[in-house]
Amino acid sequence: xxxxxxxxxxxxxxxxxxxxxxxxxxxxxxxxxxxxxxxxxxxxxxxxxxxxxxxxxxxxxxxxxxxxxxxxxxxxxxxxxxxxxxxxxxxxxxxxxxxxxxxxxxxxxxxxxxxxxxxxxxxxxxxxxxxxxxxxxxxxxxxxxxxxxxxxxxxxxxxxxxxxxxxxxxxxxxxxxxxxxxxxxxxxxxxxxxxxxxxxxxxxxxxxxxxxxxxxxxxxxxxxxxxxxxxx
Amino acid sequence: xxxxxxxxxxxxxxxxxxxxxxxxxxxxxxxxxxxxxxxxxxxxxxxxxxxxxxxxxxxxxxxxxxxxxxxxxxxxxxxxxxxxxxxxxxxxxxxxxxxxxxxxxxxxxxxxxxxxxxxxxxxxxxxxxxxxxxxxxxxxxxxxxxxxxxxxxxxxxxxxxxxxxxxxxxxxxxxxxxxxxxxxxxxxxxxxxxxxxxxxxxxxxxxxxxxxxxxxxxxxxxxxxxxxxxxx
DNA sequence: CAGTGGTCTAGACCACGTG
DNA sequence: ACGTGGTCTAGACCACTGA
Numbered sequence: 001x002x003x004x005x006x007x008x009x010x011x012x013x014x015x016x017x018x019x020x021x022x023x024x025x026x027x028x029x030x031x032x033x034x035x036x037x038x039x040x041x042x043x044x045x046x047x048x049x050x051x052x053x054x055x056x057x058x059x060x061x062x063x064x065x066x067x068x069x070x071x072x073x074x075x076x077x078x079x080x081x082x083x084x085x086x087x088x089x090x091x092x093x094x095x096x097x098x099x100x101x102x103x104x105x106x107x108x109x110x111x112x113x114x115x116x117x118x119x120x121x122x123x124x125x126x127x128x129x130x131x132x133x134x135x136x137x138x139x140x141x142x143x144x145x146x147x148x149x150x151x152x153x154x155x156x157x158x159x160x161x162x163x164x165x166x167x168x169x170x171x172x173x174x175x176x177x178x179x180x181x182x183x184x185x186x187x188x189x190x191x192x193x194x195x196x197x198x199x200x201x202x203x204x205x206x207x208x209x210x211x212x213x214x215x216x217x218x219x220x221x222x223x224x225x226x227x228x229x230x231x232x
Numbered sequence: 233x234x235x236x237x238x239x240x241x242x243x244x245x246x247x248x249x250x251x252x253x254x255x256x257x258x259x260x261x262x263x264x265x266x267x268x269x270x271x272x273x274x275x276x277x278x279x280x281x282x283x284x285x286x287x288x289x290x291x292x293x294x295x296x297x298x299x300x301x302x303x304x305x306x307x308x309x310x311x312x313x314x315x316x317x318x319x320x321x322x323x324x325x326x327x328x329x330x331x332x333x334x335x336x337x338x339x340x341x342x343x344x345x346x347x348x349x350x351x352x353x354x355x356x357x358x359x360x361x362x363x364x365x366x367x368x369x370x371x372x373x374x375x376x377x378x379x380x381x382x383x384x385x386x387x388x389x390x391x392x393x394x395x396x397x398x399x400x401x402x403x404x405x406x407x408x409x410x411x412x413x414x415x416x417x418x419x420x421x422x423x424x425x426x427x428x429x430x431x432x433x434x435x436x437x438x439x440x441x442x443x444x445x446x447x448x449x450x451x452x453x454x455x456x457x458x459x460x461x462x463x464x
Numbered sequence: 465c466a467g468t469g470g471t472c473t474a475g476a477c478c479a480c481g482t483g
Numbered sequence: 484a485c486g487t488g489g490t491c492t493a494g495a496c497c498a499c500t501g502a
Contacts, residue, residue: 014401018401018402018440041475042473043473043474044473062487063481063482066487071400071401073391073403074312076407077309078308078310168305169303170250172463174460174462175308177409178458179431179432180454181427198429208250225410226409228406228409229310229312229406229409236489236491262468263468263469272492273493276491279490279491292468293500295498296467297468466501468498468499470497471498473496478491479488480487482484482486
């Protein structure tokens, strides 16, 4: 019995759920029942159940009991960074342009800002095996002290640029993934001469007050980029 | 003080992390120190810390202490189902074909099966607002008792079909997302006459022994499908 | 050695839900 | 009134770390 009791409890209940002995909606034995079954104090049982709750296997209703949960079968974990994906890693970047602009109507809308707010626009190209694999645009709401020095931007990931002076824990992010065809500007930047589908990843950053602080759009060549996700 | 003490402890430490008072790598006050600070027993402090560990804010090393964690800044939660996405929901489906086949070399490789294993192939079309928005192929390793009855397949999600007779908790899933151009068969199925980029989502299902049991490929019209993910 | 986190106990009081 | 889960206590022993 090197195994702590609470882990044994977890194992047993998970097993019952996976084999179907316990089905979604079923009532789990009460905490006191489990105390008796394992000859263990209630806090130990509760520790096990808390972990099962946390892992999404069960839920508890005060006064009623603990029940097997309907699994979140649509939930996946996705790891995303502009700099690495399933097929290849970005080995180098080239800065096309950095400038301060005023927001377009679309930017005013997605970032919820006034027409006179200054925006830093960064355009970059990503290379892998000396080939252009992605074109990248970042729009960052300008704040004093922001890094607009070339060497600070060149190899940084979007959250890294923005989080330079705030805790990375304070930043929330959203991704929108779509398939598009390149417009003329992108075809030029990526030196495309025939139709190549693009995997477009829009990344929106929010501060801890849920105010948008930046927008990044990365246009990956479809034949050079795949994303990968897995169920937890 | 309706707020439980352990939640107060969590709040305080999160606040210190978000404001940068505590930085990644920093040592957190020891459990006994926190007991004194909050005038509370050790189990209460530990409950709070356990949740912070679970949420990825801190980690603990026995004999040393608890430390602020480097955040997993590339991790996102993605909700995916063939039947609903950011832009629109699938309102109806049409079964094109259901048949038993022997695996192609590609299938033998991705599903790790022998050449004589029978495979159920299901081809479907997904409609939204009476328009064809996606073409869908499922390959399921045939097992006795599998539903191949039309009405059981028609409106079911891939995991639902496969999990019909096993617990949904026992199934692990992987997604691969890419942008592609349609081949002739897909253009025909989706009635495409000019070039439309496709968002292709490959879904692989595994049983609890990590054996592949099914493969689904859904080809969404890029202009009708976007995926959405967010940081936790 | 003293201090740390990991496991566990045997109680307690509370709010809640059902008969 | 009783059983349920939610919070909390004031101890205990262990294995580990670092001085």
